[in-house]
Amino acid sequence: MEIPVIRSVFESNEKRAEKVRSLLTQRNILTINLISSPGAGKTTLLEHTLAELKDEFHIAVIEGDLQTDNDAKRIAATGVQVVQINTEGGCHLESSMIQQCLDSLSLDTLDILVIENVGNLVCPVEFDLGEDCKVALLSVTEGDDKPEKYPLLFQLARVLLVTKTDLLPYVAFDTAKAEMSARRNNPDLTICEISCTKNEGLADWYNWIRKARQAKKEGLRI
Amino acid sequence: MEIPVIRSVFESNEKRAEKVRSLLTQRNILTINLISSPGAGKTTLLEHTLAELKDEFHIAVIEGDLQTDNDAKRIAATGVQVVQINTEGGCHLESSMIQQCLDSLSLDTLDILVIENVGNLVCPVEFDLGEDCKVALLSVTEGDDKPEKYPLLFQLARVLLVTKTDLLPYVAFDTAKAEMSARRNNPDLTICEISCTKNEGLADWYNWIRKARQAKKEGLRI
Numbered sequence: 474m475e476i477p478v479i480r481s482v483f484e485s486n487e488k489r490a491e492k493v494r495s496l497l498t499q500r501n502i503l504t505i506n507l508i509s510s511p512g513a514g515k516t517t518l519l520e521h522t523l524a525e526l527k528d529e530f531h532i533a534v535i536e537g538d539l540q541t542d543n544d545a546k547r548i549a550a551t552g553v554q555v556v557q558i559n560t561e562g563g564c565h566l567e568s569s570m571i572q573q574c575l576d577s578l579s580l581d582t583l584d585i586l587v588i589e590n591v592g593n594l595v596c597p598v599e600f601d602l603g604e605d606c607k608v609a610l611l612s613v614t615e616g617d618d619k620p621e622k623y624p625l626l627f628q629l630a631r632v633l634l635v636t637k638t639d640l641l642p643y644v645a646f647d648t649a650k651a652e653m654s655a656r657r658n659n660p661d662l663t664i665c666e667i668s669c670t671k672n673e674g675l676a677d678w679y680n681w682i683r684k685a686r687q688a689k690k691e692g693l694r695i
Numbered sequence: 696m697e698i699p700v701i702r703s704v705f706e707s708n709e710k711r712a713e714k715v716r717s718l719l720t721q722r723n724i725l726t727i728n729l730i731s732s733p734g735a736g737k738t739t740l741l742e743h744t745l746a747e748l749k750d751e752f753h754i755a756v757i758e759g760d761l762q763t764d765n766d767a768k769r770i771a772a773t774g775v776q777v778v779q780i781n782t783e784g785g786c787h788l789e790s791s792m793i794q795q796c797l798d799s800l801s802l803d804t805l806d807i808l809v810i811e812n813v814g815n816l817v818c819p820v821e822f823d824l825g826e827d828c829k830v831a832l833l834s835v836t837e838g839d840d841k842p843e844k845y846p847l848l849f850q851l852a853r854v855l856l857v858t859k860t861d862l863l864p865y866v867a868f869d870t871a872k873a874e875m876s877a878r879r880n881n882p883d884l885t886i887c888e889i890s891c892t893k894n895e896g897l898a899d900w901y902n903w904i905r906k907a908r909q910a911k912k913e914g915l916r917i
Binding site for chain 2: 510511512538539540541543562564591592593594595596599612614615616618619621622623624625637639640643644
């Protein structure tokens with residue numbers, strides 16, 4: 474009895490994700506699904522990214538959290554449109570939640586939509602939200618074994634951001650090992666090593682977004 | 696159709712968990728369920744704990760991971776009995792998995808069983824494994840907002856280990872704020888601040904285990 478029900482949850486999620494993707498693609502809106510462990514630096518990355526790009530593009534953010542609207546407040550402080558989803562304990566976002574949020578966003582003028590998923594390296598990876606691509610964050614404090622131990626995210630992500638590189642002198646993290654392990658089943662993975670604290674490595678990430686948005690406009694593969 | 700099935704998953708997990716708990720309690724085996732984000736330091740904590748306590752107690756470890764037996768190998772190197780569970784992508788352990796592992800362990804001589812759950816701050820919290828208590832780890836690199844954003848673990852845990860305190864000089868982490876927030880709905884929570892790298896604060900944790908094991912033998916509340 475359990476297997477058919479689990480399948481139907483995924484199937485109905487996929488169907489709604491396709492609707493979301495089609496709606497956003499019609500409007501050339503580049504849509505990014507940010508996924509990482511709790512505390513890998515998704516919201517801090519967003520604060521920096523919005524500060525850099527908000528005068529260049531119309532950007533909106535959907536914030537996923539179990540509880541609180543702390544992150545949405547941090548994003549709202551940058552002056553960018555933000556919608557908060559509280560999953561009330563739920564471990565991931567689903568496409569139906571994104572579909573609901575789209576009603577609150579000014580889609581006609583939007584260039585980029587960033588979805589910050591619930592902090593979880595496992596469940597969010599299995600739920601397509603209708604995004605163009607998943608972007609994974611891995612902080613150097615989590616250990617270089619994580620791509621091997623949690624492989625699905627690193628296989629499906631288009632970009633891997635290795636975050637908190639300012640802490641490298643104080644932790645045992647072999648960047649080459651982590652990156653090789655992430656690329657093993659995903660040879661086209663783009664990797665940027667960044668530190669928001671020291672404002673290092675972010676230019677490559679900003680340029681990746683610029684190129685991806687241009688590709689979206691031209692109907693090219695991202 | 697979905698709600699009854701989800702309920703039945705939890706109900707059957709609870710029933711098996713009670714069987715596991717009853718079996719372990721008959722033998723006075725103190726059972727600890729370690730839960731944290733990926734990379735908060737569960738395996739490193741275990742390596743230190745086993746080195747300290749393995750001559751004093753008979754200890755066994757159940758290692759939960761999505762993939763790989765890397766952690767089990769690290770534990771086996773300490774000379775302690777270990778069983779690996781690979782969830783093949785699953786986001787948490789369930790009591791049925793623990794029940795199966797018990798067949799491989801020498802229960803009659805065992806004093807302490809430690810279960811290292813899958814690295815995930817959300818899903819493992821909802822599945823009782825038949826343990827005496829959950830122990831939460833929160834590394835200072837994850838941010839002091841995590842008890843507020845992921846409240847259930849911090850409400851249900853008996854002990855909170857604030858890990859990687861050696862990194863405090865390099866990150867913005869307000870220890871008092873995190874601890875106050877964790878204690879808000881769990882006033883009896885025991886908190887230890889530890890650094891395995893610097894071998895600091897661990898004595899309190901070791902002594903907590905010694906007392907908990909004694910309480911278990913005497914049939915007292917842990």
